[in-house]
Amino acid sequence: MTYIAKPKFQHPGLPKNDLGYTRRDYEGKISTLCAGCGHDSITASIIEACFHLSIEPHRVAKISGIGCSSKTPDYFLGNSHGFNSVHGRMPSVLTGANLANRDLIYLGVSGDGDSASIGFGQFAHSIRRGVNMTYIVENNGVYGLTKGQFSATADRGSKSKKGVTNADSAIDLVAIALQLGATFVARSFSGDKTQLVPMIEAAIKHKGAAFIDVISPCIAFNNHAGSTKSFDYVREHNDAVNRLDVITGREPITVDYAPGTVQVVEQHDGTRLALRKLDADYDVHDRLAAMTFLQKHAAKGQVVTGLLYVDAESEDLHDRLNTVDAPLNTLAAKDLSPGSAALDKINASLR
Amino acid sequence: MSVQSPISSVNDFVIRFANVNGSGSASANELFARSILRMGVPVSPRNIFPSNIQGLPTWYEVRVTEDGHLGARGGVDMMVAMNPQTWDRDVASIEPGGYLFYDSTKPIPASKFREDITVIGVPLTAITNSTYTDPRQRQLFKNIIYLGALSALLEIDPKVIEQLIGEQYKTKEKLLASNVHALHLGRDWALQNLKCPITLTVKKSEKVGDRIFMEGNSAAALGAVYGGATVCAWYPITPSSSVADAFTAHCKKLRHDPETGKAKYAIVQGEDELASIGIVIGASWNGARAFTATSGPGVSLMQEFIGLSYFAEIPAVIMNVQRAGPSTGMPTRTQQCDVIACAYASHGDTKHVLLFPEDPAEAFEFAAQSFDLAERLQTMIFLMLDLDIGMNHRLCRPLKWDESREYDRGKVMTAEMLDDGRDFGRYLDVDGDGIPFRTYPGTHPSKGSFFTRGTSRDRYARYSEDGAVYADNMQRLLRKFETAQDLVPRPLQANAQKPTKYGVIYYGSTSPAMDEAIEILEKRGHHLDRLRIRAFPFHSSVASFVADHDFVYVVEQNRDAQLRSLIVNENGIDPVRLVPILHYDGTPITARFIAGAIGDHQDQLKVTPLKKVKS
Numbered sequence A: 001m002t003y004i005a006k007p008k009f010q011h012p013g014l015p016k017n018d019l020g021y022t023r024r025d026y027e028g029k030i031s032t033l034c035a036g037c038g039h040d041s042i043t044a045s046i047i048e049a050c051f052h053l054s055i056e057p058h059r060v061a062k063i064s065g066i067g068c069s070s071k072t073p074d075y076f077l078g079n080s081h082g083f084n085s086v087h088g089r090m091p092s093v094l095t096g097a098n099l100a101n102r103d104l105i106y107l108g109v110s111g112d113g114d115s116a117s118i119g120f121g122q123f124a125h126s127i128r129r130g131v132n133m134t135y136i137v138e139n140n141g142v143y144g145l146t147k148g149q150f151s152a153t154a155d156r157g158s159k160s161k162k163g164v165t166n167a168d169s170a171i172d173l174v175a176i177a178l179q180l181g182a183t184f185v186a187r188s189f190s191g192d193k194t195q196l197v198p199m200i201e202a203a204i205k206h207k208g209a210a211f212i213d214v215i216s217p218c219i220a221f222n223n224h225a226g227s228t229k230s231f232d233y234v235r236e237h238n239d240a241v242n243r244l245d246v247i248t249g250r251e252p253i254t255v256d257y258a259p260g261t262v263q264v265v266e267q268h269d270g271t272r273l274a275l276r277k278l279d280a281d282y283d284v285h286d287r288l289a290a291m292t293f294l295q296k297h298a299a300k301g302q303v304v305t306g307l308l309y310v311d312a313e314s315e316d317l318h319d320r321l322n323t324v325d326a327p328l329n330t331l332a333a334k335d336l337s338p339g340s341a342a343l344d345k346i347n348a349s350l351r
Numbered sequence B: 001m002s003v004q005s006p007i008s009s010v011n012d013f014v015i016r017f018a019n020v021n022g023s024g025s026a027s028a029n030e031l032f033a034r035s036i037l038r039m040g041v042p043v044s045p046r047n048i049f050p051s052n053i054q055g056l057p058t059w060y061e062v063r064v065t066e067d068g069h070l071g072a073r074g075g076v077d078m079m080v081a082m083n084p085q086t087w088d089r090d091v092a093s094i095e096p097g098g099y100l101f102y103d104s105t106k107p108i109p110a111s112k113f114r115e116d117i118t119v120i121g122v123p124l125t126a127i128t129n130s131t132y133t134d135p136r137q138r139q140l141f142k143n144i145i146y147l148g149a150l151s152a153l154l155e156i157d158p159k160v161i162e163q164l165i166g167e168q169y170k171t172k173e174k175l176l177a178s179n180v181h182a183l184h185l186g187r188d189w190a191l192q193n194l195k196c197p198i199t200l201t202v203k204k205s206e207k208v209g210d211r212i213f214m215e216g217n218s219a220a221a222l223g224a225v226y227g228g229a230t231v232c233a234w235y236p237i238t239p240s241s242s243v244a245d246a247f248t249a250h251c252k253k254l255r256h257d258p259e260t261g262k263a264k265y266a267i268v269q270g271e272d273e274l275a276s277i278g279i280v281i282g283a284s285w286n287g288a289r290a291f292t293a294t295s296g297p298g299v300s301l302m303q304e305f306i307g308l309s310y311f312a313e314i315p316a317v318i319m320n321v322q323r324a325g326p327s328t329g330m331p332t333r334t335q336q337c338d339v340i341a342c343a344y345a346s347h348g349d350t351k352h353v354l355l356f357p358e359d360p361a362e363a364f365e366f367a368a369q370s371f372d373l374a375e376r377l378q379t380m381i382f383l384m385l386d387l388d389i390g391m392n393h394r395l396c397r398p399l400k401w402d403e404s405r406e407y408d409r410g411k412v413m414t415a416e417m418l419d420d421g422r423d424f425g426r427y428l429d430v431d432g433d434g435i436p437f438r439t440y441p442g443t444h445p446s447k448g449s450f451f452t453r454g455t456s457r458d459r460y461a462r463y464s465e466d467g468a469v470y471a472d473n474m475q476r477l478l479r480k481f482e483t484a485q486d487l488v489p490r491p492l493q494a495n496a497q498k499p500t501k502y503g504v505i506y507y508g509s510t511s512p513a514m515d516e517a518i519e520i521l522e523k524r525g526h527h528l529d530r531l532r533i534r535a536f537p538f539h540s541s542v543a544s545f546v547a548d549h550d551f552v553y554v555v556e557q558n559r560d561a562q563l564r565s566l567i568v569n570e571n572g573i574d575p576v577r578l579v580p581i582l583h584y585d586g587t588p589i590t591a592r593f594i595a596g597a598i599g600d601h602q603d604q605l606k607v608t609p610l611k612k613v614k615s
């Protein structure tokens, strides 16, 4: 396989965002994934979200592990730096990158093998630390790139393409992210762009560890009857608790909602999330209730989607470390080296 | 008493304290060493401690050395036997004519002593218990009381000790007074009841000069502060944890914005070494100077990332404070056993830059320099410390920093350069040194972005599985490694007093023992030229040094002659020409050992024709 160039031509009539960029400015190289792969739909949603938020395309750092899912950062935001690191270690690489420059937007893309198996520890610890990032797991229940072995998110009792039944319990990354203290937790489905796009926008605008589990069917190895990660299964069992609109400006919310059905959450930077409740009892600020809700519905075989938890008062790793406002990678010798007079003092104290 | 006359020496002896871990002896013992230093007499102390927190034996050894021999000497002239558990072997380890100092509160049967040593009993427990009631106080002050008694026996100036106590408890008046009181309790008892001084004494001298007394780990951490490291990620492991502890302490004092109080650094204790090195690589990729500190087991875990750093060309610094391996090995014992593991770390064809500091002063310099090298060469740099220099206080020249020094950030393409139309190929060698340009993420809205990956790609960072493209890149990486040869610290050569056909190569913490061994060997009529290797890749002078001598001894602290293998492998040298001298029992190498091993070989050469040795 070699590099495939994408034509640079842009239609003059393409819609532009506040910064004057078109959607094409947020695209990347042509995808090399299987036609119909759920991951490509997520790529499209990321492009849409960044376009809609009018993010400067080069101010995002895209970091991933290894897997079909982890290849996708090459297929969006072609003007951003990307880092396809090593299997399961996206979270640590992203953490380091974030420490070096707090001014960029960090987008971590991973797979279920990448995050729930080999990188389970790094997933957990990056979330515990409150790294300011959008962490997306493109969850297909299998190892796509190594040809369809069960991953740790495959449901117990689900069948592989070869007919083997999975005997092990599944890891629900959303439930674990909640337990670990993620301040933004959501789940969506690659086939539901209207739900997914605003969710990614909200996550990008969130300060702290924002985690999104996106069920993303693998056409090649996990889209058959007996799979619980197939298009059909997820469509049938999708239980959305809410729908989201992201409002970035100061303008009042004009969308026409039935009274009492909308909850507005204001995030750090003033972005407001208008949540249309589909389940009247669901409270996005109640971490404990969210955990119970998830367990109950999972037991019934339902795939709960939506914004499941958000803490608008969240802090991030830089707050905890009390680092300076300037990105650490901009500090020069004069800021960092204490100088020879200080060293003389140190020498004197060591005699 | 036997016919053996007591060892008699001024300012040249070894005293060893046998203690129980966790009994608070460490600070009293350090006070002992420092008081002698303050009298102008060089000392070289060493901790010998278990991988345990409380209850197991520990030893603290102080070599008092007017001549400034800072390597371990071997043998003990005076044993301060405070640990009943190790009594027998402690007593057995004393040199004939040496001294045994012990707590005589409880009677000890005569069979437990030796005829050929001088035994000095001080009822330490009795003195302590009659003065203090609190159990913790009893434990701590007992140590100060033996220090007081020793000061009388060895003629250490009590004023000097009092002054050191004063500096230690500057703000804690009460503690200061009670420590001084305990000191005099011991001292007075000794003066009244024992024949003072004994035949081992300390006399004021001028041999310390302006040197400082510091641990290598702390010096390396300070080098990281001066060298501009802003991100440190680490996972606790002996003997490297004190690097991160020291970096934290130095940063707290030196790296907070005076106005806002905010930190110009970020330190993360990772969940393991994989995360630590991942954080370092992420931070370096994004343009910060970052490092981790670890030891053998951690380096083993980091392998995959080390290969990524090499192949994707991401700067990074690993401070490897070596301990005896393999596996968990001897976690609290010293070795130079990771030379090969680091030089060729990770799968596939790799080579990495190694720096070998000899003492804290070089640990400081090399640590600071490692960040320049990492960014200039865009690769992993290993700072190869070991437990002996890392965790012991060592006398060394004062640390220096050139006020006008700027950091070498290497080849970084800026937005201006991109706008000027410069061709940016992330893996493009523009000037033949094998080093390409990089851009920091977020540099330019439409130019200079690239996708970093550990898979092969072409000169413009585009994915490629073309064999020729892959090979081209691997060749360039070799060119880059050749460039490194001239950037890393050069080997230092010192020639023998007389022309000689023999040479010796050594590195790292072996230095002081080697210098002393040369003196011993010269007295025996063996003359050797010396080459101290300070970095890998090897400078061309290493090969010429070997070529210039019939035989070259390679002195190392590992079993498998790792540096020797590296020299043979990298320079295509006939292994017969390099004679391994290997010390690997986990104790620091001594001059006695080196001189013995080389001397024996030299003696053999003199009687055996060369041909026979070769066959």
Ligand SMILES: Cc1ncc(C[n+]2csc(CCOP(=O)(O)OP(=O)(O)O)c2C)c(N)n1
Pocket: A066, A067, A068, A069, A070, A087, A110, A111, A112, A113, A114, A115, A138, A140, A142, A143, A144, A145, A146, A151
């Ligand atoms: C250390 C290591 N072990 C194994 C592999 C092989 N490997 C590549 S991708 C992958 C699984 C990817 O699964 P997932 O993260 O779910 O991604 P998907 O392909 O399903 O999107 C494995 C095991 C590897 N690259 N590195």
Ligand code: SF4
Pocket: A032, A033, A034, A036, A037, A038, A039, A068, A069, A140, A144, A145, A217, A218, A219, A220, A221
């Ligand atoms: S193997 Fe599965 S996950 Fe990978 S690209 Fe194909 S459909 Fe997508």
Ligand SMILES: [Mg+2]
Pocket: A067, A111, A112, A113, A138, A139, A140, A141, A142, A143, A144, A151
């Ligand atoms: Mg998968």
